[in-house]
Amino acid sequence: MAKGAKKRTAKAKAQPRPVHKLLIELLMLNAGRISEVIEREGQEIFGQANLLSNEEITDYSLEFLELFASLLHAGERIDRRGPEYRALREFFNGFSRRIRARGASLDEFVRYIQFLQRVFLENLDASEDVSFEDARAVIILLGSLFNDIILDIFHIYLEEKERTIQAQQEELRQTSAPVTEIWDGVLTLPIIGSLDSSRAMTVMERLLARIERDRAKAVVMDVTGVSSIDTQVSHHLVQMIRAISLMGAEPILTGIRPDIARSLTSLNIDLGRVTTRSTLAEGLKEAFRRLGVHVGAGDAAA
Amino acid sequence: MARIEGMHLTPLGGGDVLLEPGEGLDPGDPDAYTEPLLAWLQGQRARRLIYDIGNVALVDRLYYAWLLRLERLCRLADVELVVVNMRPVAAFALARALDGPPPFSCALDVDRARSRPPRRPAADAPHAGPAGSR
Numbered sequence: 001m002a003k004g005a006k007k008r009t010a011k012a013k014a015q016p017r018p019v020h021k022l023l024i025e026l027l028m029l030n031a032g033r034i035s036e037v038i039e040r041e042g043q044e045i046f047g048q049a050n051l052l053s054n055e056e057i058t059d060y061s062l063e064f065l066e067l068f069a070s071l072l073h074a075g076e077r078i079d080r081r082g083p084e085y086r087a088l089r090e091f092f093n094g095f096s097r098r099i100r101a102r103g104a105s106l107d108e109f110v111r112y113i114q115f116l117q118r119v120f121l122e123n124l125d126a127s128e129d130v131s132f133e134d135a136r137a138v139i140i141l142l143g144s145l146f147n148d149i150i151l152d153i154f155h156i157y158l159e160e161k162e163r164t165i166q167a168q169q170e171e172l173r174q175t176s177a178p179v180t181e182i183w184d185g186v187l188t189l190p191i192i193g194s195l196d197s198s199r200a201m202t203v204m205e206r207l208l209a210r211i212e213r214d215r216a217k218a219v220v221m222d223v224t225g226v227s228s229i230d231t232q233v234s235h236h237l238v239q240m241i242r243a244i245s246l247m248g249a250e251p252i253l254t255g256i257r258p259d260i261a262r263s264l265t266s267l268n269i270d271l272g273r274v275t276t277r278s279t280l281a282e283g284l285k286e287a288f289r290r291l292g293v294h295v296g297a298g299d300a301a302a
Numbered sequence: 303m304a305r306i307e308g309m310h311l312t313p314l315g316g317g318d319v320l321l322e323p324g325e326g327l328d329p330g331d332p333d334a335y336t337e338p339l340l341a342w343l344q345g346q347r348a349r350r351l352i353y354d355i356g357n358v359a360l361v362d363r364l365y366y367a368w369l370l371r372l373e374r375l376c377r378l379a380d381v382e383l384v385v386v387n388m389r390p391v392a393a394f395a396l397a398r399a400l401d402g403p404p405p406f407s408c409a410l411d412v413d414r415a416r417s418r419p420p421r422r423p424a425a426d427a428p429h430a431g432p433a434g435s436r
Contacts, residue, residue: 208394209390211410212389216410242400243394246388246396246408247388247390247410248408273403
């Protein structure tokens with residue numbers, strides 16, 4: 001009978017306390033130690049690589065503890081749409097952005113978040129009056145909270161990466177087919193790499209606008225840098241040449257390598273009445289000739 | 303300046319004639335223009351018809367068919383057709399739609415068209431028929 005009563009008392013004792021209160025208690029009792037450990041680990045991760053100064057690490061650690069405490073004070077259940085959670089999320093977002101801008105990887109950020117989680121668990125382990133149920137509730141709460149933050153940051157990171165890749169692709173598009181006015185009324189367009197539909201359209205749009213703007217008389221398209229040619233690429237080339245003619249400029253195609261010539265003939269592509277020259281230099285000479293410009297070795301002595 | 307319904311015609315001298323299509327031009331009804339236009343061109347002893355397409359935002363199949371018809375008409379009268387002022391957007395769309403080179407010449411503007419040496423379309427464009435035959 002006495003044994004049964006003891007069991008009941010133990011069970012009553014094991015009733016889990018509200019997890020947020022438990023963590024607030026933990027924070028209040030061990031604030032100094034937790035803050036110190038967080039700072040030390042922050043210096044370990046970010047200080048050595050000069051990603052953050054000691055002052056910044058201290059500021060971030062204190063701000064994190066403050067925001068975390070206000071999130072716990074907001075209630076037992078964490079409201080993901082509440083201002084406290086949003087503030088904590090913003091904090092980590094800004095934090096990760098800053099360290100990444102200074103060259104940190106996402107790994108370092110994740111390591112830091114995992115460490116923060118571990119600090120609380122270790123302190124929890126040290127307190128004697130925390131039952132198994134309490135500990136379990138704390139682990140679940142911390143796990144879900146910090147995992148959500150890691151996921152959030154990861155999504156932001158991916159979006160930023162995506163934007164960077166798109167910007168780089170756009171830059172590459174711009175620089176890999178630069179339309180240059182090399183002489184009054186003569187444009188050059190060296191095409192480098194592959195010519196897919198989207199790139200062909202971009203290049204063609206820009207080229208036609210330049211013909212109109214610069215009142216170009218001749219356009220020298222150099223395909224020396226085109227890696228390979230297939231039906232689609234040759235089709236784009238033909239369309240470009242035709243569009244140049246429709247605008248009233250003279251297209252001159254240069255740099256057709258033997259393998260490209262072989263592909264064009266085997267694909268049965270007829271470039272029609274297009275003027276072709278072996279090199280860009282020859283193409284330019286032809287363009288100048290049509291413009292009545294004489295280019296030759298001058299009297300360099302002067 | 304002469305006026306045929308839907309177009310302005312201006313003799314520029316030296317056998318050059320400028321054709322500016324107006325809003326009333328119906329490219330779907332080329333028969334309405336061929337006879338009066340040919341009569342007018344022959345009356346002017348025209349050698350070159352400069353067609354200013356600058357006001358045409360998009361050259362679709364119907365409009366292109368009208369241009370082909372006009373080119374055939376010009377060829378019959380030994381007149382060279384030169385299309386000028388084609389907008390980049392129109393050139394872009396037309397180049398994508400065409401299967402072959404157009405039988406008419408193109409120039410950036412009227413001055414460029416006039417500064418070109420006269421060309422006999424029949425001699426220079428053996429495949430001057432409608433595009434589409436590959």
